[in-house]
Amino acid sequence: MKLGFLTACLPELDLVDVARWAVEQGYEALEVAGWPSTDTRNHIRVDRFDGAECERVGRIFAETGLTLSSIAYYENNLHPRAGAEVNAHVRRCVDAAAALGCPTVGTFVGRDPGLSVRDNLERADGVFRPLVAYARDHGVDLVIENCLMKSWHPDGYPGNLAYSPELWEWMFTLGLRLNYDPSHLVALGIDPVAAAMPYVSQIAHVQAKDVELLPGTINRFGYYGPISGEKGWYRFRVPGLGQIQWGEVIGALRRGGYDGVVSVEHEDPEWTGSTERVQSGLGIAYRTLRHLVRG
Structure with a gap:
């Protein structure tokens, strides 16, 4: 396995600066943010991907020795109005990934909130089969x-x-694979290790994010969380500052045969506000995970 992080947490920095800092810290991979150019979460110009952009990004990874683990574009592919444009940008991400030798593109299934779950799944079948075939x-x-x-x-x-x-099994029938993030399972009362073990062969990428439970608040809101704008009963943290037992998670992945990248997704509100604080949070995550990932 290799340890990396998602670059979206450092929108102020150019990709070359992110990559150089990552190497200095000891990271081995980057999951590169590939939103449209109008979005600040953008370290690769997917919607303007030409020979010069391919050369720029490829040179950064060649010179630093980092692995490009995924191009990240997490948007709603079933949005009732914007879904077609999201689907088109996913294809652009695939084009860029193929040109750069990157094995995966990460996105969301999404949902049309005006439809039932079953109707959404039927619609998703028509949306994702062509996307999977294209990829x-x-x-x-x-x-x-x-x-x-x-x-x-x-x-x-x-x-x-x-x-x-349950929904992972449905996704796999379409040819989609899983970018496994254990933090979201904790927020549903699901054991992240027990949930992952039967499906490790379908995990093509891993995101590492921790979660901290806020004492007493679940008794007010329940698992679904608040409707009032109040803070919920949990918050995301960098690995090492929450309740996830990373030794158990990484051990289960390793036993199942996973040997890809574990990519830190930094969404910790305590370590934001400046580039330096975000980098400090990434440093905490690195020190927590490095010995487990490298095993």
């Missing part, structure tokens, strides 16, 4: 993170239909 024709896997994305639903229900093992 496979280019030698790339589409990987789906198991994030709830409750903010995409007006009542706070899951807005990304990939949040449970």
